[in-house]
Amino acid sequence: xxxxxxxxxxxxxxxxxxxxxxxxxxxxxxxxxxxxxxxxxxxxxxxxxxxxxxxxxxxxxxxxxxxxxxxxxxxxxxxxxxxxxxxxxxxxxxxxxxxxxxxxxxxxxxxxxxxxxxxxxxxxxxxxxxxxxxxxxxxxxxxxxxxxxxxxxxxxxxxxxxxxxxxxxxxxxxxxxxxxxxxxxxxxxxxxxxxxxxxxxxxxxxxxxxxxxxxxxxxxxxxxxxxxxxxxxxxxxxxxxxxxxxxxxxxxxxxxxxxxxxxxxxxxxxxxxxxxxxxxxxxxxxxxxxxxxxxxxxxxxxxxxxxxxxxxxxxxxxxxxx
Amino acid sequence: xxxxxxxxxxxxxxxxxxxxxxxxxxxxxxxxxxxxxxxxxxxxxxxxxxxxxxxxxxxxxxxxxxxxxxxxxxxxxxxxxxxxxxxxxxxxxxxxxxxxxxxxxxxxxxxxxxxxxxxxxxxxxxx
Numbered sequence: 001x002x003x004x005x006x007x008x009x010x011x012x013x014x015x016x017x018x019x020x021x022x023x024x025x026x027x028x029x030x031x032x033x034x035x036x037x038x039x040x041x042x043x044x045x046x047x048x049x050x051x052x053x054x055x056x057x058x059x060x061x062x063x064x065x066x067x068x069x070x071x072x073x074x075x076x077x078x079x080x081x082x083x084x085x086x087x088x089x090x091x092x093x094x095x096x097x098x099x100x101x102x103x104x105x106x107x108x109x110x111x112x113x114x115x116x117x118x119x120x121x122x123x124x125x126x127x128x129x130x131x132x133x134x135x136x137x138x139x140x141x142x143x144x145x146x147x148x149x150x151x152x153x154x155x156x157x158x159x160x161x162x163x164x165x166x167x168x169x170x171x172x173x174x175x176x177x178x179x180x181x182x183x184x185x186x187x188x189x190x191x192x193x194x195x196x197x198x199x200x201x202x203x204x205x206x207x208x209x210x211x212x213x214x215x216x217x218x219x220x221x222x223x224x225x226x227x228x229x230x231x232x233x234x235x236x237x238x239x240x241x242x243x244x245x246x247x248x249x250x251x252x253x254x255x256x257x258x259x260x261x262x263x264x265x266x267x268x269x270x271x272x273x274x275x276x277x278x279x280x281x282x283x284x285x286x287x288x289x290x291x292x293x294x295x296x297x298x299x300x301x302x303x304x305x306x307x308x309x310x311x312x313x314x315x316x317x318x319x320x321x322x
Numbered sequence: 323x324x325x326x327x328x329x330x331x332x333x334x335x336x337x338x339x340x341x342x343x344x345x346x347x348x349x350x351x352x353x354x355x356x357x358x359x360x361x362x363x364x365x366x367x368x369x370x371x372x373x374x375x376x377x378x379x380x381x382x383x384x385x386x387x388x389x390x391x392x393x394x395x396x397x398x399x400x401x402x403x404x405x406x407x408x409x410x411x412x413x414x415x416x417x418x419x420x421x422x423x424x425x426x427x428x429x430x431x432x433x434x435x436x437x438x439x440x441x442x443x444x445x446x447x448x449x
Contacts, residue, residue, distance in 0.1 A: 217384070218344060218379070218380055218381050219344075219347060219381040219384055219385070221344070224344065244416060244417035245380055245383060245416035245417065245418070246383075246387070246416055246417035246418050246420060246421050247417065249380075249383070249384045249387045250387055250391070250421065259380075259416070260415075261380050261383075261412075261415065261416045262380050265379060265380055295414075295415045296415070298411065298415065299411075299412070299415045302408050302411055302412070303377065303412070
């Protein structure tokens with residue numbers, strides 16, 4: 001049974017966010033203080049300290065790029081969720097690995113067509129290379145139109161028609177399982193402006209739910225039951241935890257996003273194994289997101305009703321093996 | 323989910339007991355609804371005594387948010403009191419401590435919202 005690996009290339013919601021100079025200085029200052037007294041005298045030792053030692057929490061930024069997640073299961077064809085700016089970084093790695101003359105196949109599942117989820121495509125270099133095949137799946141009727149419009153003048157200088165790859169658009173129906181690239185994939189409609197779609201991926205007795213840009217309201221019993229069934233015993237749930245619960249039921253109600261608290265509750269109801277907080281609020285700093293993650297871990301502990309649920313906060317570059 | 327009430331001058335203390343979760347939130351909302359309707363400018367001020375509540379889910383918290391919204395529109399006041407440590411943590415993690423004033427005891431809550439209610443409370447609870 002091949003290992004299933006999930007790679008996060010873009011994890012920020014709404015708009016990409018860069019670590020600015022002031023935040024970088026703070027990060028470096030924290031690292032210098034934390035490293036004091038440790039043997040970090042060579043670049044190798046410093047890297048090891050950041051990757052595996054006490055500095056591991058300082059070794060990444062939540063950044064970062066807008067949503068793009070890769071599912072890998074040892075197959076030759078690539079599988080992605082969404083084409084936010086993280087897709088640009090993913091594409092660069094693919095080119096580094098194969099070179100420009102080795103045709104590849106990409107299967108991309110779109111949650112929806114809001115800008116932050118498609119804005120990486122004009123910089124997705126495989127789209128420019130003849131021989132590549134890109135299949136874009138989604139449940140929105142205007143799937144193809146959204147991509148073509150993004151490339152059109154005056155928004156972008158290269159029209160869609162000039163892209164060299166073979167690009168196909170496939171409209172899926174929610175609630176139906178499809179066999180695609182070795183996965184059984186089931187889309188589900190979600191509550192978001194203009195609708196969004198979550199996907200449940202299954203193969204080799206492992207399951208991954210990608211559920212971003214979705215506002216779950218658990219006081220609607222039928223909706224809660226349907227969501228729980230969709231999440232049922234998933235090995236990994238990638239979940240839109242953009243807002244606090246208080247915000248999501250008050251000033252930001254009906255803005256189409258969920259909270260860390262609802263993510264934990266849904267996973268507990270569904271007996272899912274691992275919750276990944278995703279689509280981070282762009283206004284939140286690294287420290288703030290780290291604090292939300294620690295609080296979420298604690299929330300899971302104090303509300304646990306059976307098997308422990310592992311909780312992670314996604315960052316660009318995170319890899320999780322199932 | 324049980325709700326009992328006691329009046330102290332212009333304030334009502336609603337003592338909640340049990341779990342407020344997806345299974346009990348409807349009865350919680352219904353039980354709270356009649357009291358919230360009277361929570362208005364010149365009407366009752368509400369103290370929710372959480373000392374008997376050991377868990378509240380997001381659905382219960384949303385019901386509280388709706389109650390807060392309604393009472394605010396009516397010019398009323400709702401505060402929380404005597405949250406158990408776990409429930410206090412749930413309020414903090416969900417940022418509901420930024421929505422509601424949360425007091426350690428019912429007496430502290432009454433002291434904040436109504437001097438006459440505090441006087442009535444102290445008169446009934448010697449010591």
